[in-house]
Amino acid sequence: MTEISEGNVLLKMTGITKIFPGVTALKNVDFEVKYGEVHALVGENGAGKSTLIKILSGLYRPDGGEMLFEGKKVFFSDTRQAQLCKIAVIYQEFNLIPDLSVAENIFVGREPKTLGRLFINWRKLNAEARKILDRLDINLNPRKFVSDLSVAERQMAEIAKALSLDARLIIMDEPTATLTEKEVVKLFEIINELKKQQVSIIYISHRLEEAFKLSERITVLRDGEKIGTKNTSQTNQDEIVSMMVGKVVKDYFAGEKISEGKKEALLEVKNYTIANHVYDINFKLYKGEILGFAGVLGSGIHHMLRSIYGAAPRTKGEIFFNDKKVLIKNTNDAIKLGIGFVTEDRKGEGILYDMSVMQNLTIVVIKALTFLKGMFVKSAKEKKVFAQASKDLDIKFADLNQRIIFLSGGNQQKVIIGRTLISNCKVLILLEPTRGIDVGAKAEIHRIMRELANKGISIILSSSELAELVNLTDRCLVLYKGKMVAEFNRQNMDEEALVAAQIGQKINQT
Amino acid sequence: MEDYRLRKTKQKFGAFWGNFGLPLIFIIMFAIFAISTPSFRSTYNFLNNLSFSSYVGIAAIGMTFVIMTGNFDISIGSMLSLVAVLGSSFIPKIGGAVGIISALLIACILGFLNGIFVTKLRIPAFITTLGMLFVFRALAFIYTNNVPVYISDRFWLYFGNGKLFDVIPFPILLMGVCYGAAYLLLRRSPVGRYIIAVGTNPRAAALSGINVDNIKILVFTLLGLFVGISAVTNSANLGSANPGLMGQDFEFQVITAVVLGGTALSGGNGSLGGSFIAALIVTFLNNGMGLMQVNSYWQMVATGLVMIFAVSLNKLKFFLLGQGEF
Numbered sequence: 040m041t042e043i044s045e046g047n048v049l050l051k052m053t054g055i056t057k058i059f060p061g062v063t064a065l066k067n068v069d070f071e072v073k074y075g076e077v078h079a080l081v082g083e084n085g086a087g088k089s090t091l092i093k094i095l096s097g098l099y100r101p102d103g104g105e106m107l108f109e110g111k112k113v114f115f116s117d118t119r120q121a122q123l124c125k126i127a128v129i130y131q132e133f134n135l136i137p138d139l140s141v142a143e144n145i146f147v148g149r150e151p152k153t154l155g156r157l158f159i160n161w162r163k164l165n166a167e168a169r170k171i172l173d174r175l176d177i178n179l180n181p182r183k184f185v186s187d188l189s190v191a192e193r194q195m196a197e198i199a200k201a202l203s204l205d206a207r208l209i210i211m212d213e214p215t216a217t218l219t220e221k222e223v224v225k226l227f228e229i230i231n232e233l234k235k236q237q238v239s240i241i242y243i244s245h246r247l248e249e250a251f252k253l254s255e256r257i258t259v260l261r262d263g264e265k266i267g268t269k270n271t272s273q274t275n276q277d278e279i280v281s282m283m284v285g286k287v288v289k290d291y292f293a294g295e296k297i298s299e300g301k302k303e304a305l306l307e308v309k310n311y312t313i314a315n316h317v318y319d320i321n322f323k324l325y326k327g328e329i330l331g332f333a334g335v336l337g338s339g340i341h342h343m344l345r346s347i348y349g350a351a352p353r354t355k356g357e358i359f360f361n362d363k364k365v366l367i368k369n370t371n372d373a374i375k376l377g378i379g380f381v382t383e384d385r386k387g388e389g390i391l392y393d394m395s396v397m398q399n400l401t402i403v404v405i406k407a408l409t410f411l412k413g414m415f416v417k418s419a420k421e422k423k424v425f426a427q428a429s430k431d432l433d434i435k436f437a438d439l440n441q442r443i444i445f446l447s448g449g450n451q452q453k454v455i456i457g458r459t460l461i462s463n464c465k466v467l468i469l470l471e472p473t474r475g476i477d478v479g480a481k482a483e484i485h486r487i488m489r490e491l492a493n494k495g496i497s498i499i500l501s502s503s504e505l506a507e508l509v510n511l512t513d514r515c516l517v518l519y520k521g522k523m524v525a526e527f528n529r530q531n532m533d534e535e536a537l538v539a540a541q542i543g544q545k546i547n548q549t
Numbered sequence: 550m551e552d553y554r555l556r557k558t559k560q561k562f563g564a565f566w567g568n569f570g571l572p573l574i575f576i577i578m579f580a581i582f583a584i585s586t587p588s589f590r591s592t593y594n595f596l597n598n599l600s601f602s603s604y605v606g607i608a609a610i611g612m613t614f615v616i617m618t619g620n621f622d623i624s625i626g627s628m629l630s631l632v633a634v635l636g637s638s639f640i641p642k643i644g645g646a647v648g649i650i651s652a653l654l655i656a657c658i659l660g661f662l663n664g665i666f667v668t669k670l671r672i673p674a675f676i677t678t679l680g681m682l683f684v685f686r687a688l689a690f691i692y693t694n695n696v697p698v699y700i701s702d703r704f705w706l707y708f709g710n711g712k713l714f715d716v717i718p719f720p721i722l723l724m725g726v727c728y729g730a731a732y733l734l735l736r737r738s739p740v741g742r743y744i745i746a747v748g749t750n751p752r753a754a755a756l757s758g759i760n761v762d763n764i765k766i767l768v769f770t771l772l773g774l775f776v777g778i779s780a781v782t783n784s785a786n787l788g789s790a791n792p793g794l795m796g797q798d799f800e801f802q803v804i805t806a807v808v809l810g811g812t813a814l815s816g817g818n819g820s821l822g823g824s825f826i827a828a829l830i831v832t833f834l835n836n837g838m839g840l841m842q843v844n845s846y847w848q849m850v851a852t853g854l855v856m857i858f859a860v861s862l863n864k865l866k867f868f869l870l871g872q873g874e875f
Contacts, residue, residue: 350756371758380756388752393818394745402746402757405739415737458757 049074049109049239050095050126050208056103057090059448064090067104068265070258072208075237077230079250079271082260082283083504088243091260092210095241096128097121109207127201128210131336133193135185135200142168142181145200171199174236175229191222198229202238209233210241215249216336227253245335245503246542247276259283277535284506284534304362305497306378306466308347311356316342317521320356324466324497329488331512332501335541339521340501341383344468348380349373374403376466379459381452383470383501389455390443397425397439400454403462428457432487449480456487467491468499473507485511505534519543563865570862571810571826578830582837589840600718600786602832604779607724608799609806609824610731611660611772616807617748618765619816620667620674622660625776625803627685629796632656632777633784634689637698637705645704653777659685660773664766682800689792697791700784709785720782727778731821744768748816798849805852806831809859831855 050072057065065087072078082088093099095106097115106113108124115121121128135144142165143150151167153160168181177195185193194214201209211230215223230240230253244250250257251271259266259282266282306324311317317339324330332340345351347358349367358365360376367373373380382389391399401421406413408420425439432453436446443451452472459467469488473481488511492498502508508515509532517525517540525540583590608625615622636652643651659681666677700706711719735741746754747764755761784790808814809830810823831852838848 348756369758369760370756371760374758382753382756388750388756391746391749391753393749398742398745402742402754402759405742409739413739415733416739416742 047074048072048107049076051107052091052095052104053107054104055091055094055101055106057087057094057099058102064263065094065101066263068260068263070265070268072239072241073255074239075234076256077234077240077242077254079242079244079254079257080260081244081247081250081257081279082266083506086260086283087263088260089212090263092128092212092241092243095121095126095208095210122204125205125207126210127204127206127208129194129197129201129212129214131213131216133197135193135196137186138184140182140184141172141179141188141196141199144185144196145171145181145203167203168199171203174202175199175232177229189222191218191225194218194226195229198233202233206238208239208241210243212243213245213336214242215244215246223249247279247538248542250279251276280535280538305360307359307362309357309359311343311347311358312354313339313342313346313352314354315521317518320518320523322516322523324499325513326497327492327495328514329492329498329500329512331508331515332499332518333503333505333508333515333537333541334501334518335503337520338518338541340518341470343518344380344470344499344501347373348378348468350380374462377462377464379462379464379467381455381459381467381469381472383474385448385451385455385474390451392442392444394443395440396429396434396436396443396446396454397421399443400425400428400457400461403458424461428461432457432460433483447476447480449476449483452476452480452484453487456484460491464496466497466499468501470501471503472500473502473504505537508532508537509534517541566862566865571823571830575826575830575833578834578837582833582841586837586840589837594836594840596716596718596721598833598836599829600720601836602829603720603724604783605799605802605806605831606825606828607727607782608772608776608779608803609810609828610727610821611768611775612803612807613810613812613819613821613824614731614735614744614768615674615772616804616812616814617744617816617819618768619748619751620765620769621804621814622663622674622678622769622772623800623804624659624663624678624681624685625772626796626799626801627682627689628656628659628773628776629780629783629799630790630792631685631689631692632659632780633790633795634693634698634792636777636781637700637784637790638693640700640702640705645702648702648705649708649781652781653774656773656777656780657770658773660776661766661770663773664769667769668762668765686792693790693792695792697789699789705781706785706788708782709787720786723778723782727775728821728825735821740764740767745818749818798852801856802831802852803828805856805859809855809862814860827859 048071052068052070055065055068055070056063068087068091070091080088080091090099094101097118097120100116108126113124115124136147139147145168146164151160151163152158165181172179172181175198177199179192179195185196188196198209214226218226233240242250242253254271256268257271257274257279258268259279261283269279303326304323305326308320308322311320320343322330332344334340342351346353347367349370349372358367365376367376370380391402401408401424404424405416405421408417408424409415410417422439429436434453434457435450443454446454456472473484476484485507488498488500500508500512513529515527515532515537516523517527517537519541520543524543527536588594612622612625632652632655635655636648639651640648663677663681666672667674707719708723709720713719713722735744743754743759743764746757746759747761751761783795806827807819807824810820810825810827812819812824834851834855835848838851
């Protein structure tokens with residue numbers, strides 16, 4: 040075994056591959072972390088960051104490749120084994136128990152005991168917790184209940200918990216997404232303190248400037264492949280952004296954008312406000328236009344679009360459809376107007392997994408495919424509608440009575456898009472329509488979107504994949520922390536500018 | 550490769566079990582009782598049993614819908630009693646036929662109330678229906694002063710004792726009609742689609758323009774209707790409506806039947822046919838044990854164990870089919 044020193048490698052992953060049905064999430068990825076290093080992991084959504092973390096934390100088993108931790112070959116078949124190896128993950132949603140104190144959470148399951156292990160030694164518990172918090176100079180009362188803590192304090196408690204487990208490697212997934220600027224500064228101090236104590240950190244963030252401020256090295260993933268690892272001091276943001284975006288992607292954006300001649304507003308949103316999410320948003324959607332929305336976590340875009348569709352409440356604001364003021368109280372109102380909605384959470388609220396491919400597609404219009412005053416479904420008519428839609432969208436399936444979960448992600452997505460289209464849809468709201476589906480299916484969905492727009496359907500596209508926005512949309516609006524901060528048209532839209540606007544940097548707009 | 554073959558075998562067995570497991574259990578149980586107890590195997594006993602099973606069987610239709618949408622209802626035993634005493638007490642004033650209609654109407658209202666509490670007031674189904682279990686039963690006692698209502702109306706009595714062509718008990722026929730109607734509703738109508746959609750993924754259903762609350766209220770109301778039908782046939786069979794004795798352990802038997810029938814308590818697609826066969830199993834099991842002169846407390850032990858067994862069987866099926874995560 041080699042001596043532990045500054046330049047030595049703590050974690051070495053080689054040839055890691057992970058395949059999901061229909062998608063290769065990771066292809067032959069090599070990745071390493073040195074002792075006491077902050078290693079930033081960047082890439083767009085769907086690039087494979089979270090899959091890599093889940094393999095590291097034992098949630099997923101890789102389909103290929105091997106891992107060396109402290110020079111020893113390791114294989115995690117569950118999260119406990121990863122913990123035993125002293126790898127800790129701090130997720131965006133914390134794993135703390137709200138009804139226990141900070142100290143109890145730090146030592147949960149390992150509380151110091153007294154009187155023959157019968158009772159918890161509270162004094163020792165709190166003192167030990169205090170010691171760990173002091174080690175990182177965190178000013179937090181260990182007796183406080185987690186439910187009373189702010190998000191930033193919870194995060195500190197998580198970090199303290201990781202340290203108490205003697206973690207050698209801490210993985211932080213978007214740690215600053217929900218923090219205020221002051222809290223971010225404090226977090227950075229803690230990270231620097233951890234670094235001094237030879238704890239390694241994998242730092243995942245959409246905010247590139249943070250990666251540059253903190254890390255020694257940056258690794259870029261894209262479409263499940265490792266694009267490269269750079270020493271932070273020898274690179275710059277432009278280079279990393281272009282690595283993240285890639286030039287090849289442009290090839291599969293089929294179809295031409297239509298000319299901006301006619302400007303007929305189909306949907307207009309005025310003074311839209313949802314408390315704690317978005318504030319005073321105004322925009323117009325023109326006929327046959329693809330309007331993009333860009334923003335990182337916390338931008339409020341999804342919440343706003345969901346609310347426009349009638350699936351979430353709003354505080355204030357008006358919607359005009361064809362110049363007429365409309366009130367959308369529920370999703371049914373929106374569907375009747377001709378607004379379709381495709382969720383970003385396909386598994387959680389898109390597919391009806393106990394139902395067949397056909398039933399999944401026809402659920403929205405089933406009432407119209409009936410006889411005897413809507414009593415019974417006209418089977419032949421339903422099959423016809425399905426056949427037409429599946430042909431238009433090129434949905435691949437073995438049998439129309441097959442359950443939808445047996446379809447690939449891309450085909451599931453097409454079914455869900457088809458569901459909205461067959462109900463005479465004029466406005467289509469798409470949230471992350473290509474998340475988690477493979478490159479081929481992605482190109483097809485892009486082609487479908489362009490065709491629909493050319494047919495006169497207006498599309499709202501919210502995507503965290505910037506290449507998608509730049510290449511597909513006619514205009515793109517950027518939201519940052521619930522406020523609209525920029526609007527781009529085709530002339531001035533490029534990925535670097537979008538990245539900058541998304542993370543709240545002021546840009547010079549002409 | 551080995552792993553793949555094993556998985557395939559498991560899946561095949563799981564699918565076989567899903568389709569034929571329940572009838573197989575019924576046939577085996579039937580055979581055991583038929584061999585060991587001569588009085589069990591008479592046609593008379595068979596038809597009688599089938600007739601008895603209609604009480605659980607008909608209510609199980611409504612319960613299947615409710616459980617499919619991720620809820621359940623433990624107030625139905627008390628509901629059965631309240632509906633029976635109310636409906637039968639109206640007979641002298643309005644006659645048997647109108648009495649039955651009003652009983653069914655009351656049953657629908659009680660079910661509707663449960664649905665409103667669960668959806669609009671967001672009270673968990675367990676709490677709502679546990680509360681109603683006491684309310685309904687107590688109201689039945691208060692209304693009758695704990696004196697059974699005797700039924701002499703011939704129309705009403707026909708529902709429990711009538712025989713078609715002097716052979717087939719009327720409740721069996723009624724159960725057949727109910728299952729036929731329920732099948733059409735669930736598998737052939739848009740509303741059935743909505744019920745399945747709400748059960749399998751309520752969030753996706755809501756985004757598809759379905760009013761999830763209304764569907765849930767509807768299934769609670771339907772359950773009320775089916776419990777109402779059971780209340781009429783059951784009281785007709787007994788010739789009286791006893792506020793304390795009617796519908797005891799009823800909710801328990803019905804839920805057992807639905808779960809044994811293959812509908813998951815977590816919601817999702819259900820099986821009407823499964824509920825039907827399971828209702829037969831629950832009834833025939835009790836009758837068979839009764840004829841074998843098994844102590845009635847031991848019968849309760851057996852039914853209780855069947856309930857637990859039923860849930861584990863479903864888990865086994867989903868495990869074999871590799872759907873454990875859902």
